[in-house]
Amino acid sequence: MYNKYAILILFLFGTINSSGQEDSDYMLEENKNASVTNYKANKIGVIQVKDNIFMLKGRGGNIGVSVGDDGVFVIDSQLSDASADIVQRIRSLSKKPIKLLINTHHHGDHVGGNRNLANEGALVFSHEMARRRMTAPYMKAAQDKHQRSIDSIIERQGTKITTVEDKKAATRDAEKIVGSVEDIMNLPQGTLPVVSFSKDLTFNFNGEKIRAIHIPKAHTDGDVLLYFTESNVMHTGDAFVNKTYPYIDIENNGSLNGYMKGLEKVLRLINDETIVIPGHGPIASKDDVSYTYNMLRFLNDRIAFHVVSKKTEEQVVSMTEITKEYDDQGFGEGFITTENLVRTLYKEVSKKYKK
Numbered sequence: 001m002y003n004k005y006a007i008l009i010l011f012l013f014g015t016i017n018s019s020g021q022e023d024s025d026y027m028l029e030e031n032k033n034a035s036v037t038n039y040k041a042n043k044i045g046v047i048q049v050k051d052n053i054f055m056l057k058g059r060g061g062n063i064g065v066s067v068g069d070d071g072v073f074v075i076d077s078q079l080s081d082a083s084a085d086i087v088q089r090i091r092s093l094s095k096k097p098i099k100l101l102i103n104t105h106h107h108g109d110h111v112g113g114n115r116n117l118a119n120e121g122a123l124v125f126s127h128e129m130a131r132r133r134m135t136a137p138y139m140k141a142a143q144d145k146h147q148r149s150i151d152s153i154i155e156r157q158g159t160k161i162t163t164v165e166d167k168k169a170a171t172r173d174a175e176k177i178v179g180s181v182e183d184i185m186n187l188p189q190g191t192l193p194v195v196s197f198s199k200d201l202t203f204n205f206n207g208e209k210i211r212a213i214h215i216p217k218a219h220t221d222g223d224v225l226l227y228f229t230e231s232n233v234m235h236t237g238d239a240f241v242n243k244t245y246p247y248i249d250i251e252n253n254g255s256l257n258g259y260m261k262g263l264e265k266v267l268r269l270i271n272d273e274t275i276v277i278p279g280h281g282p283i284a285s286k287d288d289v290s291y292t293y294n295m296l297r298f299l300n301d302r303i304a305f306h307v308v309s310k311k312t313e314e315q316v317v318s319m320t321e322i323t324k325e326y327d328d329q330g331f332g333e334g335f336i337t338t339e340n341l342v343r344t345l346y347k348e349v350s351k352k353y354k355k
């Protein structure tokens with residue numbers, strides 16, 4: 001259990017550190033896509049969720065798959081080096097073309113295999129904020145290159161530039177020569193979603209409506225839930241993770257408030273018969289989602305009490321009894337440790353209560 005998560009943590013650290021770190025890790029992950037023969041064999045488990053809907057489980061986020069007369073519909077693509085195995089597993093479920101892939105959000109352990117699945121024929125979808133975050137590393141690289149080109153043109157003018165006005169004029173000229181940042185941006189086609197949307201989207205596929213429902217500022221600011229309306233199956237992405245503490249990615253505009261609202265939305269849409277595929281962890285029910293929701297409310301209230309009583313972050317982190325019920329069940333042994341969670345909640349709660 002611990003080792004499995006240690007590997008996951010290694011892969012995910014890129015997404016939890018500064019955005020610069022995240023960017024380089026994301027690109028690194030993508031660069032591994034170069035050769036199909038390089039894929040390591042990963043152990044991908046297949047679980048039948050209901051009739052024609054399956055969950056594929058491996059090192060990254062849980063994958064959802066719908067197979068049927070229209071073809072294969074895939075939710076999330078995990079890590080790129082697992083793609084060969086993932087495709088093989090999908091092929092064991094259906095020989096129909098892999099037509100559609102939707103990313104629940106931008107994190108590398110959910111989008112790493114995009115290019116490989118696109119190469120299999122999948123058209124890739126995501127919320128536009130998720131796509132924007134996926135393009136960020138390429139935008140940053142283009143901006144750096146753009147600036148270097150401008151600097152070198154100005155440098156060539158040498159001693160001709162003496163005043164601030166000279167410098168401004170030289171910069172304007174150089175910008176005309178170099179062109180815009182967008183002009184030199186080198187986007188890897190196939191990796192990024194081809195179709196992005198700003199709110200919700202409906203797929204009519206394999207005999208049912210599959211609704212992609214955006215939840216603002218929850219785990220990130222580009223999360224979508226995927227709800228199979230006939231089958232009554234929901235893939236939540238990381239807007240819900242089962243039997244482990246959630247990751248609220250503040251740097252990518254996630255928030256405690258949005259996360260809670262997202263869970264409220266999930267609870268409004270599903271019923272006791274719904275089968276929930278979480279972003280991470282085992283298949284879940286409405287009760288599991290309620291449990292996580294109540295846990296966050298409870299922790300929010302307890303921590304709010306201590307914030308109002310002017311306890312410091314360090315003091316609250318040391319109050320292990322607050323999270324005991326959940327720690328005893330192993331919630332803190334995943335990607336987000338108890339300390340990570342308490343620090344995030346303390347900061348989020350403080351925004352509301354601390355003056």
Ligand SMILES: [Zn+2]
Pocket residue numbers: 105107110219238
């Ligand atoms: Zn995530």
